[in-house]
Every structure is written in structure tokens, then in C-alpha cells.
Amino acid sequence: MLDRPVESRPPSDRKPQLRAPAPVAAPIEPEGMTVTALLAALRRRRFVLVLCALLFPIAAYIAAKQLTPRYTASATLMFEPTDYAARELQSILRDETTTDAVLASQADIIRSLPVARRIVRQFDLTNREEFAWWVAEAKRPETLKYRWLDAIARRVATLSPSLADMIAPEAPVPRPADDKAETAAAEAVRDHMLVTVLRNSRVLTVQFTSEDPQLATDAANLASELYISDQLEAKFNAVRRANEWLDGRVAQLRKELQTTESRIAELRSQSGLVRGVSAGLATEQVSKINTDLIEARNLLATAEARLNAAKSGGGGADLTALGASNLTASRAARDDARRELERLQATLGPNHPDVRAARSRLAETERAVGGETGRVVQALDSEARAARARVVSLESALKTQEGRLNQSQGAEIQVAALERDAEAARSLLRAVLERSQQTVSQTAIEKPDARILSASTVPVIPSFPKVSLFVMAATILGVLFGLLVIWFLEQADSTIRSGEEVRAALGLPCLALVPMLKRGLLGRHKVEDYVVRKPLSPFSESMRTLRAALWLGTEPPRVVVITAARPGEGKTTTSVALARSAAMNGERVLLIDCDVRQPALGRVFRCEGAPGVTDLLLGQALLERIIRRDHLSSLDYIPAGAAEIHSLGLFMSEAMAGLLDRVRRDYDLIILDAPPALAMADARVVARLADATLLCVRWRDTPRSVVRNSLGLLEEAHARVVGAALTQVDAKVHGRSGYADAEVYHPRYGGYFRE
Known part of the structure; x- marks a missing residue:
């Protein structure tokens, strides 16, 4: 791979320029327990x-x-109150509208203490442990615990009586008196009984719960029967009291009627009244007297009018009406004489003899008129006095007859009032007698206000426990x-479990998920050799993913430091596997072991004790002498060499910078296996010299705080941390976790891998 030895290369005259650290994104806090996160957590755990x-x-x-099982028996009742319409019995038997309050009252009546006491007496519940606490209390001395404590207390009593009193069990409480025992058992029965009202109906449900199913059935039925019998008995008592009251009322009304009739007879005898006769005659007499009195008063008025007319000297017509013809003739002669005198005076004068003779004749006629008028007035006065006397007589007779009539009418009024009272008493007596007959017959046809719809049956399935x-x-x-x-x-788990959490906790991209190679999968192969032995396995693919992530950056690094927060994170395995994978991809790769304190490449490549990087930096070896070739691939590697406690100074020297500068020209990728960054300063110095730093984090093992601390130390050293890799990932567990990056372990991708 190396075309020329290290010595033939021109030495570097300058110190390599250190690269500026890559900016690290701020950690992204998780959004909280979303539905997706919750489902993923449920899937994982x-x-x-x-x-x-x-x-x-x-x-x-x-x-x-x-x-202990308990059984509940139920009986149902229909509440149908009987209507009573008698007005006289409203104070005794009253019709009430069936409301919720009425039904609730009926339920309380069924659960009343008297009903419970009769149930206790019927089934002798004072001797049942379920309802009588004193039964269990009486059995307590027979228990093993009581006898054991009692025996210990007796033995201790010879040594310490006070200690024996503390150890000795409490003596059983004696049975209460019969009345108190029955009351206590009845209260227990009430606690075991439940009466409910079916909604929007008149149906009552009676439930009784007991350890004995037969007792529960019998008690529920007995409570229903007692309630109905008590209702019927209460009605009989009410009817009996009504009959007694009606009988007393009849006697009272009869006595009052008899007294009234006696008073009527007495008044009639005292007043001489004959029913329908005396009053009629008196009334006729008064009417006749009134008629005569009116006629007499008319005659008196006529006579007085004539008398007044006569006294006032009325004209001839008036006198004619009075029947005085002589007076009329005299007045006619006087009128003629007066006219004659007036004529003569008008023609002859007042002293003429004819005038004086006419005046004498007028005087004679006036004297004749005065005499005749006195006679007529006297006759009319006599007639008026006679008419007045008759009026006075008739008025006296009317007063006498009216006094008699008033006396008779007063007696008649009293008699009529007494007769009305007597008639009312008779009507009321008839009504009370009729109601008395009805209440007497009511006793024979009386029925209770409730009836049993269905009696309880013996329960088979216990109601408790369900x-x-x-x-x-x-x-x-x-x-x-x-x-x-x-x-x-989930809250207590502070480890990193997915690439999403790497991004959220560290602010770094997760470049690869390195799967765990279990013993059954490895067989006889070593972990470091697996990438060569199984090039199509998921493990090998994770190495290629890691290499591609490093190469796809904006500035593809040539010198990469692989470190971790603490030992056991899989950094050495990742370094060897990544280097071999890149070498198998045709790249020129150099792997340098910078973990001087605990070197691992010598063990992996079986070259323990061989000179390495420390010997080179100390000037004790040449570069071409320490570079070795991998026996499984075209990878070149440099072991750590001799252990040197001053390794930090060696990595900080210009020799280390010169070494990296020299190998950059000959290799496409230089991987530095650095010690853990949290404990060793060597890793931070080496990371400062490299182009990029990769942080290995063990899946679901390393706490986030430890990783953050180590990342902070690398950032302080101005290392360019380009990402992290999760190592030793359990493919099956992670595949079921629900995280997005677990998709790669889905069976649908099985055709792309070969184990």
C-alpha cells in the first residue's frame, strides 16, 4: 500500500493547522408522552x-x-293503595297520592326494627354467628391462638404477673341480656336487608343477604309477608276505630234530633200554633184590616179636602162637587149683584140711588152666601171627624192584630229553624248510618295496599364475592x-434507546445502529472478524452505513477519532469493523491504536508487544517498521506499542501532528481508536488533532448524563464531533420498540441480508 518508506518523504516544516470544531446542535428535549410514544413504550415493555x-x-x-360466600334472595311487591272517598272519615282514613316519598316510606317500614325483631325470633338468629357477635366471642377460647397465649401467660405468671397480664388474651365478652341480644340481632338483620323501589313504578324489591341461601330466601319472604299482614292489620284497626267513632256519632246525632223535636213541640204548644193554619188566618185578617184602613184613610182625605175647600170659599164648581146647591144659587145671586153694582157705578156714579140700592142687594146676597157656607162647612167637618175616628179605630185594630201576628210569626220562625236543624240532623244521621254500614262491610272485604308479585327462590350463585x-x-x-x-x-430509564433520543439528548445525528452479535450468531468467529466473514450481514451493513455517513458530510473527514464515554461501549470493535469494511470497499485505510493504557489492537490482530505509535513518537522506531497489514483484508494498522504513562505529552507533541500529516497523503481514511473521553485526556487531545470525532454510545446502557458530560469535554477541547453510533443494539428488542429507526430490523428487509 505504501509506495515509499517514511524516511524518504520530505519532512514537514510546519505544524499542521488544527481544524475548527464542528458546531454541535443544541439538544432537543422530547415533546412528551405523545400517543405514538405511549404506544411505542407499551410495545417495548x-x-x-x-x-x-x-x-x-x-x-x-x-x-x-x-x-366466605354470601347469597342474596329477592322478593318483589306491588304497592297498590286502596282509595277511601268518605268525607266523614278523612281524619281517620285518608287517601294519599303515591309519590316517591310514599314509596320510600314503605321501604323503611319493611326494614323497620319491629319487622327485623320478628325475623330474629322466627329463625332464632340470636344463636347464629352471622348475626350475633357473642356467638363468635363464646367460641374464641376454643381457638388455637387463644389457648396458646393463655398457656404462655400461665407459665409467665409464675415469673412476672404484670407481663402475664400483657400476654394473656382478653376474656370473652359475655352474652347480653335477651332483649338487648334480640335488638342487636335485629340491627344486624336490617344491615343484611335492602329494600329498593323500581324506578318509575310501584314495585318494591326486598333483598336479604346471608351466608345460608335458605335463610336468605326465608327471611326475604317473611319480611314481605309481615309487611302485608301488618298493613292488613293496620287497616282492620282503622276500620274498627272508624266503626267506634261512627257509632258514637250516631248516638250523638240521635240525641240531638230528639232534643230538637222536643223543643219544636214545646214551642207549638206554647204559641198555639197549628201547622199551616194559625199563621194563614192571622195573615188574612191583617190583610183585610189593611184594606179597610186604606179605604178609611182615602175617605178621610176626601172629607178633609172638601172641608178645606169649603173653608177657603171655593167657586161654584167646588160647591157643586160638595153637593151644596143652595150655596151655589146664593153665590150666583151675589155675583149678579156685584156685576150690576159695577155697571151702575160706571154709568151713574157712586152716590146714585140705584147704585146705593145695588150695593144693598149685594150685601144681602153676601150674607146669604156666608150663612149657607157655614152650614156646608159644618156638615163637612162632621163627615171628616167621622172618617178620622174610623181611621183611628182601624189603626188600633191593625196594631193589635199585627202584635198577635208577630208573636205567632216569631214562634213559627223558631219552629222553622228547629225543623231545619232537625232535618239536617236527620240527613247527617242517615249519612253516618250509611257509612257505618259500609265500614262494617269493609271489614269483610278489606285487602292490603300491597301484594307479592314474586316470592324469592333459593339462590344458587353467591352474590358475594363476585x-x-x-x-x-x-x-x-x-x-x-x-x-x-x-x-x-420510562421516566427512570436515562439511557439512550434510539437514534431519535440521540438527537434529542445530545443534539447529534445518529450515524449508525450497530447490532449486537450474540454467541449463537457468531459461532466460532470473533466479533472483529464478522464484518469480513459475513459481508452481507446487518452488522456489516451498519459499518457501511457509518462509512457512508462520514463520507456524505460537507467536508468528508480523512482522520476520524472513534471514542466513547466509558469503557465497554464497543469503540474498538467499531473501529476495527469500520476500518475493515472501508478496506474491503477498496479504500486505503490505516487504523491506529491510540488507547495506550489499555491497547486492544494487539489482541485483535495477535501482535501483543510489537512496537507501535508510542515507539514512533519517542523516536525509537520508524513508521514503515510499525505499520502492519491485516491478514483478513487490505487494512493497515499501527498497534499502541509500549505502555507509556506520559502518553498525553506524546499526543500533544509535534511528532503526533507530523505523523498525521504524513499519513494523510498515503491513506484515504485514518481511524484513531482513542480511549474513553470521560476519564482520559488523551482522547480529547487526539480528537482535537483529527478531522472528525465519532462518539460510540452503548444502546440502553450508558446514562445520558454520562454521554453529555463526555460530549461537553470534547466540545471544550474543540473537537469536531460529527455524530454518534449506537452500539450493541439488540435487533429483536429494538425491532419491537416502535421507534422509527427500528424499521430496518423488520422482516421485510430480510432479503437484503445474509447471516
Whole structure:
């Protein structure tokens, strides 16, 4: 490969110019637990989820089988209240609209303490351990724990009575009194009984839960029967009280009616009233007197009018109306004499004899008129006094008759009021007697407000524990717990698991995923030889991918340093495999072992102890003497040489820079296998001299903080870190991880590889 020895090349007169470090992108923080990331995490850790989803239901099933089974029996009732329409019995028997509150009250009645006490007495539940705690308390001295503690306490009592008191078990609590025991058992029965109302209906469901299925059935049926019998008995009692009240009311009404009728008879006898006769006659008499009185008053008014007319000296017409013809003739003669006098005075004068004679005649006629008028007035006055006397007589008679009529009418009014009261009492008595007959017949046809729709049957399947429900809930809980564990593992896992995480955590591109070569796949081959032995394998393809990534950069590097954060990352294997792959590709490749403290190329190429780069830098060897050829490929390599504790000074010397400058002209690619960058300063110095630095990171092993720390040291040394390579990747595990770069391990690409 080398056309001329190192000594024949002109020595470099200047120190090679160091390349500026490549800018490293800032780390990209992950976006969080997206749906895709969650599905990928579930796919990677599905065994944890499956394990939790299996262990929890299995544990729940075992625990459920250890529990004492309980059985629930159910009976259904229909609540149908009977209507009572009697107005007189509203205070005793009242119709209530069936509401939710009414149905809830019926449910409380079924679960009432009296019903529970009768169930306790019926089935002797005071002697059942399920409902009577004192039964278990009485059995406690027979348990092994009690006897064991009691025996220990007796032995310790001889040494320390106080310690024996602390060890000795508590004495059993004695059985309570019968009444208290029955009450406590009844409370337990109420706790085991559940009464519910079917939504939007009048159906009541009575449920009873017990360890004995037969007892649960009998108790549910008995509670339903007791509820119905209590309802019927309550109705009978109500009807009986109603009958008693009605009988008392009948007696009271009869007594009141008798008293009223006696009072009516007494009033009639005192007033002399005859039903329908006396009052009518008195009324007729008063009416006749009123008619006569009106007529008499009319006559009196006429007489007084005539008298007043006569006294006032009315005309002839008035006198005619009064029936005085003489007075009329006298007045006519007076009028003639007055006209004659007026005529004569107008023609003859007042002193003429004819005038004086006419005046004498007028005076005589006036005296005749006055006399006749007095006679008429006297006759009219007599007539008016007679009419007035008749009016007074009739008024007196009317007052007398009205007094009698008023007295008779008062008695009649009282009698009528008493008769109305008597009639009302009779009507009420008839209604009460009718209702009394109805309530008496009601006793014979009375029915309860509820009926049993279906009696409970003996349950076969226990209501508790619900094994299927327990297992289902435990499965859900196991899945949730598994998800929690997966989330915790994902959060606790600080390693790098994919190329995406390399980019997110380090800000570097992932140039290659180097698969792990398991022992069964290697067979008798070595890992370093696998790229030559299996050139079409995924491992060899990852090396070609890495070489292509280095070559496709903007400035293809000639000198590449391969380092890692810590030992065991696979940097030496990657260096050898990459160098051999490039050499097999026809490139001139030189591999230099710069890990002086722990050299590995001597072991790989079986040249331990051979002079190498340290000998060259110390001036103890020539370049053409230390360059060796790989026996499997056209690769040239330089071992580390003798161990030198001052290797840092050698790498910082001009000899190292001159070495790299000399080999650049003869090789297409120079790979430097450097020590771990986190612990050794040699790696940082060598990385500063190279064109590019490749950081090897072990898949799912190296913590991100360690890798970041080592990357920071390389950046401080102004090394040009071009990317990272994930090493020892488990192809099967990574292929199931769900990451995007795991696609290369899909079976669909199997035709491109040959193992």
C-alpha cells in the first residue's frame, strides 16, 4: 500500500493547522408522552403490562375463593293503595297520592326494627354467628391462638404477673341480656336487608343477604309477608276505630234530633200554633184590616179636602162637587149683584140711588152666601171627624192584630229553624248510618295496599364475592398498575434507546445502529472478524452505513477519532469493523491504536508487544517498521506499542501532528481508536488533532448524563464531533420498540441480508 518508506518523504516544516470544531446542535428535549410514544413504550415493555394484567386477576381470584360466600334472595311487591272517598272519615282514613316519598316510606317500614325483631325470633338468629357477635366471642377460647397465649401467660405468671397480664388474651365478652341480644340481632338483620323501589313504578324489591341461601330466601319472604299482614292489620284497626267513632256519632246525632223535636213541640204548644193554619188566618185578617184602613184613610182625605175647600170659599164648581146647591144659587145671586153694582157705578156714579140700592142687594146676597157656607162647612167637618175616628179605630185594630201576628210569626220562625236543624240532623244521621254500614262491610272485604308479585327462590350463585367482577376489576387495576410501572420505568430509564433520543439528548445525528452479535450468531468467529466473514450481514451493513455517513458530510473527514464515554461501549470493535469494511470497499485505510493504557489492537490482530505509535513518537522506531497489514483484508494498522504513562505529552507533541500529516497523503481514511473521553485526556487531545470525532454510545446502557458530560469535554477541547453510533443494539428488542429507526430490523428487509 505504501509506495515509499517514511524516511524518504520530505519532512514537514510546519505544524499542521488544527481544524475548527464542528458546531454541535443544541439538544432537543422530547415533546412528551405523545400517543405514538405511549404506544411505542407499551410495545417495548409489553411483558411488564402482560405480567401485571395476569398477576392481579390471579391474586384476586385466589383471594375471592378464600372469602366466605354470601347469597342474596329477592322478593318483589306491588304497592297498590286502596282509595277511601268518605268525607266523614278523612281524619281517620285518608287517601294519599303515591309519590316517591310514599314509596320510600314503605321501604323503611319493611326494614323497620319491629319487622327485623320478628325475623330474629322466627329463625332464632340470636344463636347464629352471622348475626350475633357473642356467638363468635363464646367460641374464641376454643381457638388455637387463644389457648396458646393463655398457656404462655400461665407459665409467665409464675415469673412476672404484670407481663402475664400483657400476654394473656382478653376474656370473652359475655352474652347480653335477651332483649338487648334480640335488638342487636335485629340491627344486624336490617344491615343484611335492602329494600329498593323500581324506578318509575310501584314495585318494591326486598333483598336479604346471608351466608345460608335458605335463610336468605326465608327471611326475604317473611319480611314481605309481615309487611302485608301488618298493613292488613293496620287497616282492620282503622276500620274498627272508624266503626267506634261512627257509632258514637250516631248516638250523638240521635240525641240531638230528639232534643230538637222536643223543643219544636214545646214551642207549638206554647204559641198555639197549628201547622199551616194559625199563621194563614192571622195573615188574612191583617190583610183585610189593611184594606179597610186604606179605604178609611182615602175617605178621610176626601172629607178633609172638601172641608178645606169649603173653608177657603171655593167657586161654584167646588160647591157643586160638595153637593151644596143652595150655596151655589146664593153665590150666583151675589155675583149678579156685584156685576150690576159695577155697571151702575160706571154709568151713574157712586152716590146714585140705584147704585146705593145695588150695593144693598149685594150685601144681602153676601150674607146669604156666608150663612149657607157655614152650614156646608159644618156638615163637612162632621163627615171628616167621622172618617178620622174610623181611621183611628182601624189603626188600633191593625196594631193589635199585627202584635198577635208577630208573636205567632216569631214562634213559627223558631219552629222553622228547629225543623231545619232537625232535618239536617236527620240527613247527617242517615249519612253516618250509611257509612257505618259500609265500614262494617269493609271489614269483610278489606285487602292490603300491597301484594307479592314474586316470592324469592333459593339462590344458587353467591352474590358475594363476585369472582368474575373481582377478576375483571383486578385486571383493569393490573393494567393501570402496569401502565404506571411502564411510565415509571420510562421516566427512570436515562439511557439512550434510539437514534431519535440521540438527537434529542445530545443534539447529534445518529450515524449508525450497530447490532449486537450474540454467541449463537457468531459461532466460532470473533466479533472483529464478522464484518469480513459475513459481508452481507446487518452488522456489516451498519459499518457501511457509518462509512457512508462520514463520507456524505460537507467536508468528508480523512482522520476520524472513534471514542466513547466509558469503557465497554464497543469503540474498538467499531473501529476495527469500520476500518475493515472501508478496506474491503477498496479504500486505503490505516487504523491506529491510540488507547495506550489499555491497547486492544494487539489482541485483535495477535501482535501483543510489537512496537507501535508510542515507539514512533519517542523516536525509537520508524513508521514503515510499525505499520502492519491485516491478514483478513487490505487494512493497515499501527498497534499502541509500549505502555507509556506520559502518553498525553506524546499526543500533544509535534511528532503526533507530523505523523498525521504524513499519513494523510498515503491513506484515504485514518481511524484513531482513542480511549474513553470521560476519564482520559488523551482522547480529547487526539480528537482535537483529527478531522472528525465519532462518539460510540452503548444502546440502553450508558446514562445520558454520562454521554453529555463526555460530549461537553470534547466540545471544550474543540473537537469536531460529527455524530454518534449506537452500539450493541439488540435487533429483536429494538425491532419491537416502535421507534422509527427500528424499521430496518423488520422482516421485510430480510432479503437484503445474509447471516
